[in-house]
Each structure stands twice: as C-alpha cells, then as structure tokens.
Amino acid sequence: MKLPMLHLDGAALAPEQRLAAFRLIASGYSVEPASDRPFDVDARAWQLGDLLFTTTRLTAVRVERTLSHIRADGRDNYSFILLNRGSWTSQTDGNFLQVSSGQICIMDFAQSWINEGADQENLILMAPRTLVDQLAPEAPPLHGRIMTGASGRLLAEHMFALARHLPEAALGDVPAIERATTSLLSAALGALPQDDDKPFSRQGHGVQSRVLAHIERRLTDPELSVDAICRDAAVSRATLYRAFQAAGGIGAYIRRRRLEAAHARISAESEKASIAEFADLYCFSSPAHFSTAFRRHFGYTPVSARSAAISARDVHGVFENWKKILARTHGAS
Secondary structure (H helix, E strand, O other): OEOOOEEEEHHHOOHHHHHHHHHHHOOOOEEEEOOOOOOOEEEEEEEEOOEEEEEEEEOOEEEEEOHHHHHHHOOOEEEEEEEEEOEEEEEEOOEEEEEEOOOEEEEEOOOOEEEEEOOEEEEEEEEEHHHHHHHOOOOOOOOOEEEOHHHHHHHHHHHHHHHHHHHHOEHHHHHHHHHHHHHHHHHHHHOOOOOOOOOOOOOOHHHHHHHHHHHHHOOOOOOOOHHHHHHHHOOOHHHHHHHOOOOOOHHHHHHHHHHHHHHHHHHOOOOOOOHHHHHHHOOOOOHHHHHHHHHHHHOOOHHHHHHHHHOOOOOOOHHHHHHHHHHHHOOOO
16 A cells, blocks of 8 residues: 655646645744745645655745744644755744755744745655654754754755655555654764854844855855955954854855755756766866765765665644645645
C-alpha cells in the first residue's frame, strides 16, 4: 500500500480560490500576499509517525504567528524549514534573520514570529517538542536558529531525499524512514554550538536587513566586497566587522553563503550546470579551489553531492486538518 500524500494543487483551483485554500491549511498563522502577482501554491504533505514532512512552492507571502494563534491552537512543535529556492526574512524575539537557499531555519510554534519572503520552494520537517527534547536534551535555544555545519548539511541532504522518494514510498516503509530521520535530526541538534553565530543578533533591524539582503543579492557578483557593502548598505566598517565577528568574519560568512547556495543548486535533480560552471558562478578562482572549499565545509565533494542527488501519527492534528480541508477544496491524492 502506497504512503498517503495530501496535495493542495493550486493549478486545480480558480486563481481567486488559491489564497483562501492555503489560509485554511496554514491555520496556525496569518498569511498575506507580499506582491501584486496572482497568488499560487503547490503543497504536499506526508505523515511519518510522529513527524510531518511537507514540500511547498508558493508566491511571495508574509506569514505571522501571533500570541492569539498560540493560545487558540496550542501547537507545541518545531518546524525545520529548508529553503530550496528563494529567500525570506524573519523576526523572532527581537532578532532579525535572513534565510536563503540551502539553509535550514528552526521555528518554534510556541513562540511568535513574522516571516516575509519572495517566491520560494521549501521543505519542512515538523516534530513535536517532546520528541525534540528527547533527541537533544542539551540543545541550545532553537527558535530562529539557522543550522550550519556538517550535521546540519546531512539533515538537509536527507530532507532533499525525502522530497524525491516519499511520493513512491510504501506505507510499510514509514518506521524505517522515521528512524533514519530522527537519527539525523538528533545528530544535527546535538552538534549545534551553544553560542549562535547569527550576524547582527539583536541589533537594528534596518541595518541588518540592508546588509544581509545586499549580500544575498550579490552572492554571484565577483565585485562583492567590504567597500561595496559599506557603500551600498550605508554601514560603517567598524559596525560591519563587529556584526560578523561571531560568524568568523565577513569574508568567512560570504564564502559560507556561497557554498550553501551552490550546494542547494547542485543537489537539485533538475540542475544541469557543471561543477566548473558553479565554481565560476559563485566567484571561486577555479573548479579545484571550489571543490577544495566545498569539501572542507561539507566533508564531501561537489561531485559526491550531485551523485547523491541523482541516485503515522500526526503532530497535533495538522495532517488530519489538511485532509479535511483538501476534501472540501479539490480532494486529496
């Protein structure tokens, strides 16, 4: 028996019905369009024991979870959100985050947050707090955390694999898939440093937004430099260096983001660009230089990453809620 999948297919709905259908599914937060373009969405969900896994493609939106939502639904879980394409900004506990392709960000549903993003594709692994606390009892605060390092990358690779293979998985595969997923989640959480290295933590939102967005826009620009950032984002060198000190410096942060963005594209099954083309696109001096930096950061080569790409109880009723809503719109797959 095939593993059940729920599917909100925007193409099966009239354009004026799509946002309303997505709002019903996204009942734990408010959703508002963030562009003048017609809203569109394609969302799929699979129940994996205590876990819920979703893939979502949607146009630009502003998503907010407030204290009213928290009191109303009582959801007590974490979402591990892997951005496959696009970018979004987030405000959590007074912190500002810039989340871009290739990064996993953790959101706590027992706390409030605001996310605003461009057109995007994301993969979300949802786990109850009780499970996360059991897997990583010594983990640092997770809300608004971006997972980095080799363990975080392994979790991202596993989420890409889930998106590829769950559509063909059998119901009997769920116990093994859940065990593998929870093991990688435990390893990734256990490897998180106690100190967060997010640049600009708890500093002015305007400066954060300008600098981080400027870097993301110009990741493929060989002219991206400290001087260009200071000039275009209207920030002093002293502020810039101080903000990125915990991240190992501004240069190290830019290189990390270039490698993460490159990895996300290399891992995409539809991506046809060569490793040499990626090296040039992300401003490395040669394919050899790119491969060496990639291996040092992730623990394996770009070729290995590409080869890997080619080769149920719900969390607090979310899955059942999807099922009921989809039955009222255009049915579940």
